[in-house]
Amino acid sequence: MGFEDVIPAPRKGWWVPPTPGAFPLDEETVLYAEPGTERVALWLRNALSAATGLPFAEGREDNGIVLRVDPGMAEEAYRVVIDGYAIRIDGGSAAGVFWGAQTFRQLMGPDAYRRAPIDPARREWFVPMVVIEDAPRFRWRGLMLDVARHFTPKDGVLRYLDLMAAHKLNVLHFHLTDDQGWRVEIRRYPKLTETGSWRARTKFGHGASPLWEEKPHGGHYTQDDIREIVAYAAERHITVVPEIDVPGHSQAAIAAYPELGNTDVIDTTSLKVWDSWGISPNVLAPTDNTLRFYEGVLEELLELFPSRFVHVGGDECLKDQWRRSPTAQARIRELGLADEDGLQSWFIGHFDKWLSARGRRLVGWDEILEGGLADGAAVSSWRGYEGGIAAARAGHDVVMCPEQQVYLDHRQDAGADEPVPIGYVRTLEDVYRFEPVPPELTPEEAGHVLGTQANVWTEVMEDHARVDYQTFPRLVAFAEVAWSPLPAPAERDFADFERRMATHYRRLDALGVAYRPPSGPLPWQRRPGVLGRPIDGPPPDR
Known part of the structure; x- marks a missing residue:
């Protein structure tokens, strides 16, 4: 060897x-x-x-x-x-x-x-x-781990930091909050975890699935847990970038503190932590009270995470409640904004300035481009390459993570045995041929591509074995894309990569990783009868 x-x-x-x-x-x-x-x-x-x-x-x-x-x-x-x-x-x-x-x-x-x-x-x-x-090709070689939809206990996070280190990945994007759960202790707002970290039941499968797991699900990290995770990561030269999602994907926070929601539109006191998947219509109210609340959250967060970047989400914010809200409409008029997209841009821009004043940088999903991008913000380009291209051409830094390429919750094969089949088929070879830098960019624009990351969304991953199955071995291919100076996608030697994987599977076995075997899922890795979320038609290729 x-x-x-x-x-x-x-x-x-x-x-x-x-x-x-x-x-x-x-x-x-x-x-x-x-x-x-x-x-x-x-x-x-x-x-x-x-x-x-x-x-x-x-x-x-x-x-x-x-x-x-x-x-x-x-x-x-x-x-x-x-x-x-x-x-x-x-x-x-x-x-x-x-x-x-x-x-x-x-x-x-x-x-x-x-x-x-x-x-x-x-x-x-x-x-x-x-x-x-x-030497690495990119300085941002990331894995996003969603612990909001299904909670990963602290030991599981430490395990994934070891797995990242073994593959020379150096950024853990830690998705800590969503509609389905709030996972980090904020001492001045204890209800965020007392109420917001638990849901009564959980949808089993996706979308149209009629199945439910009829038991509470939840958990959170104490501040000392976070300190331990951050220190453990630092020993492995991994930066932990926290994500607190605003202004959408916030139903768990509103369930804990109803005044954060659009109280002039709905009865927010009736909201619970969401038990299903998708995009909740319940979003934060664009009020001074909300801004002050999340400034308080971020003040505690900055004490826990020394990372230069702080992720604020910004994705999939449904604006129906804002359109119906007299409070939101009054704020649009007060600020002289064109529409609700401008209101979201103002919301994100507030935290861009707030973080910049404290020596940090805001990063958000590519929806933060809508209505105008905050001056110092960086973009996680997830809806394809277009957001990243637009951001780079405007002089903003970009992390490329297009869902059609590196969303590891997506199915690995078209076969019926794939457990809870989600999204596009993305095989090990597809991930190996992913190219983070779009050819449309000039060399100067391409310099704004900080790197790339693979995203692990856990709606249909109920335990660490399911996370392993969806993540590996594709994360191995992704790690090589992020580190190595590979040729153009069509010219990459996938046969040689497969040859090297024969040895690497033995490393994963020694590490106890429940990866998807090359021959397909093992009997206990399947989920017969559990509906997924198919996407019709081939994904756009690059």
């Missing part, structure tokens, strides 16, 4: 010497961390000692692993050199060293991903003598 099996594919790699050789790891192998790499060394020692039973004690003899920051390299770039003298993992920063350590773990073989030795008598391991030089 050598550099030819590494995923994501590295930029350059070669054997040392020209013919394959191996470097032994044993009880005498030491691990030396030069200044700035101490935390990487702690992670690497813990991971490898657990799997191998070897101590990897501190030391700097030739028979060892040396971690070093090389300021001459790009920040996330790394170099792994395994020759007859030592193992050296260099990076442009601690993050680069960490990505190099992830590659080194792959070189040790799939059993290096286990939590205990499967052969305690084995006291020697071998890694190939190679040189690998690598």
Whole structure:
């Protein structure tokens, strides 16, 4: 096993010497961390000692692993050199060293991903003598995890941070609130979790499904849970970007605090946390009270999340209540706005200025383009490429995540056995051929594409096994798209990727990932009779 099996594919790699050789790891192998790499060394020692039973004690003899920051390299770039003298993992920063350590773990073989030795008598391991030089294509390599529709307990989030790190992904977009649940403790507004984090029952399936799970569902993260998640992510050089959805997708918040809704249109005191899927018509009222409330939410949020970006949603805000609301119409006239789209733009713009004043940047779904985009805002382009193209041409930064390409809740095959089939068919190969940068953009405009992310919406994912099934192995293909400088989609060597996946499936097995097998779902992964949400016609291709 050598550099030819590494995923994501590295930029350059070669054997040392020209013919394959191996470097032994044993009880005498030491691990030396030069200044700035101490935390990487702690992670690497813990991971490898657990799997191998070897101590990897501190030391700097030739028979060892040396971690070093090389300021001459790009920040996330790394170099792994395994020759007859030592193992050296260099990076442009601690993050680069960490990505190099992830590659080194792959070189040790799939059993290096286990939590205990499967052969305690084995006291020697071998890694190939190679040189690998690598750096990422994009600085934003993200996974959006929706914990609002189905709650993922804290341990499950930590597990996904480990899985992200193993694939060199570096942004967790944490979708914390929606119509179906509020998942983060806000101490000045305790009802957000006391009331807003639980729903009485849950639709099983999508849309027309007549099935219900007749039991309460919910949960939330305490502020200490969030601190732990953020710290755990930081140890793995992953940034956690929180999302608090406004002004739509807010029924859980309105159920907790009815005054946030359009009280001049409906009786908001009768609203409950939503138990079905789709787009709720119950949206936030565009009042000063609402603005002050969410400023209070964000004040606590900024203390928990140090990320530069804060996501405010902004998608799928139905404006029927605003059209009927005297309060909303009066605000439109007061501000001199053209229509309800302008009112949403004003709402988002308020929080853009509020966040900018505190050294943060707002990011939202591409609907925030409607009615005019806030000055400092970045865009998550999800309804295709068009929003991202428009934003980049206007000088705004973009994260490309088009639903036709990288929404991992969408079905993986057209077969009847796919569990709760949603949306477009997007196979492993389809994801591998996804291109984040539209060819219409000039080089200057393309510079506004921060990167890309895959989105995992959990309406029909009731537990971690379902999340695993929808996410893997497609997230592996996505990770290579986000990291590696691949050729044009039609020219990508999917056959070679499949060859490397034969080894990578064994890594996923060792990690306990309940992925979709290449041959199709296993019997217990199917959901016969549970309706999904078909979309007719082929998706637009690029």
